[in-house]
Amino acid sequence: MQSKMKELDPILEVENLSASTDNLPILKGVSLTVYPGEIHAIMGRNGCGKSTLSKIIAGHPSYNITDGDIKFLGENIKSQEPEERAQSGIFLGFQYPIEIPGVSNLEFLRVSTNARRKFLNKEELDTFDFEELVKEKLELVKMDHAFLSRSVNQGFSGGEKKRNEILQMALLEPKIAILDETDSGLDIDALRIVASGIKKISNSQTGVILITHYQRLLDEIKPNYVHVMSDGQIIKTGGSDLALELEKKGYEWTDNFIKEI
């Protein structure tokens, strides 16, 4: 299966990426390549740079890339705005989805979906057509229609916010989804709903990067690769067994790998 994937062009190539914020280095030479159909998991202690990596790929303006490149579908996207990256198919699922008071979820989802559709040369949807589409996608994450009339994420529980992220992913149909601790704060049932949603949306043409601390999400979605990050670097890459080993031995076990680098 692995060789079959590699016959295709990569979706995302992160090459020796270093980045800082307020002159503080956060990433120190990260390399990662995702091919169509692949699921990668990134694990590591708090503060090791996992979330920063995801934000930099999505184009967060607070970070400064000091070295390396990010290529998406063969194109260097370092100078692209976050919206250009999103429109072309990069999706970031937030660890803490942002509340936007006063902006209706339905309108937000419609404007986002149309921005992506415009990029794909698809017809933009009016409110009526969009309602039809969103109704179908709501099923995937078992969300009630009432969520659409509320302000974006405002008053949502932790689980509802995460499901709303997956709903957005379903509507935007990204080429690559980077899901930053989508499993945190979820009970077992909610985790299954979210995991099942991710599995249904991803396919042989798309890539997924799961950032997580726990094995339980990886029990639901089996990754092709597991990367361990520490101090702004990927210090070890392995198969799904690596996550099981980490679960047993803890991050202290990985400290030996740092010494080897």
Added chain:
Amino acid sequence: MEIIEKIKTNKSIDNQTEIQKICLNKLQSSPLPNPKSEPWRLSNKSKFSDLLDYSLNEKDTKFDTPYPNTSQNIIRLVIGDNCQIKLIEENYSIKELSEDELVKYIKKQISCFDQNENWSELLNLSLSCKKNILGLKINGSKIPPIEIFSHASSNSLNAKTLVIFLEKNCDIDLLQVNLGKDNSSLSQSTFFCLEENCSVNHGVVSYGESKSNLLNSLNVIQEKNSEYNLGSLHFKFNYARFEISIKQSAGNAKTNIKGMQITKKDEQISTYTKIEFKGPNGFLDQINKSLADDKSHAIFEGSIIVPKIAQRTDASQLSRNLLLSNLAQIDTKPQLEIIADDVKCKHGATISQLNEEELFYMRTRGITLTEASKLQLSSYFQEIITFIPVSKDRWDLLDKLLNEN
């Protein structure tokens, strides 16, 4: 002294109304507001003198209709030459105040005026000729929504005055629209008197064109068990002042205010509010929002006065401000003067910029920075706009603010 000379030259003493004579006389001793006084210290002197620079004009030019068409469900009045009050009187329990009633009421008001604090009203009443003063007495609760327009003419200084008496148990929705013209100044004063058990949803929407100026004052007296709700919006003026004075004459009344001013380019727009509780159990909930962009300046000064008689007053005043440019300026000063000891009063102010994390979140969903900013601003505006009566169904103010302004 110049403005007084201008008024006198424009109109001989024989042609002046009694009110004009009284106000001119009062202005003689204080021809211009004291620039060091609290309500005027931040006022841009050069812009203020621009406001007074235009020649006085009592006639109205042809009034184009930049607003939604009239409808059968709306009463529409234009203060000045084209006022259709006679037609309205035939169909509704709205009567024009007689000259005697008007003079008596205004004289009573003037007697309590402070030269400096009420300078704008004194100027307005010195300028307003008979046909530019509209006085209404409204009765009953089945009155359709009312829209009242005041407008300036290009290259002139116009003055319009509105006096409204709401009789007991009256319940109305009223939208006042003040329109500036290119290179114009409008002086608008409104006097509102709410008798017992009255309820008013009052909207004030003021917007101008290039180099429009506005002096807008609102004077409200609420008797007990009345409810006064004010939603206001001021934008697109070179220079504008909105001065609000509300007195709960015997307490036991409710006041809700939601106001907003938006400044761009090098505009200056300010709002001054003074709310006085003259009896117990009064209620106030006030939010004032300012949004300043480019090199503009927005000002809010609010005072709440709670004397000893006003026990059990419940008052809240909040000033929320958005600064969109490094060169823009916002001054805000909400303040409380409390003598009574059994009260619940709070005030506060915030100044911030557009929330960057919200913007980034929207941008990661493919929404451009411009659109994301508009979505954020629309949520900021909505709280005020939805509070302005009549407009929400007929006037697309949000679209005007986001796309035209």
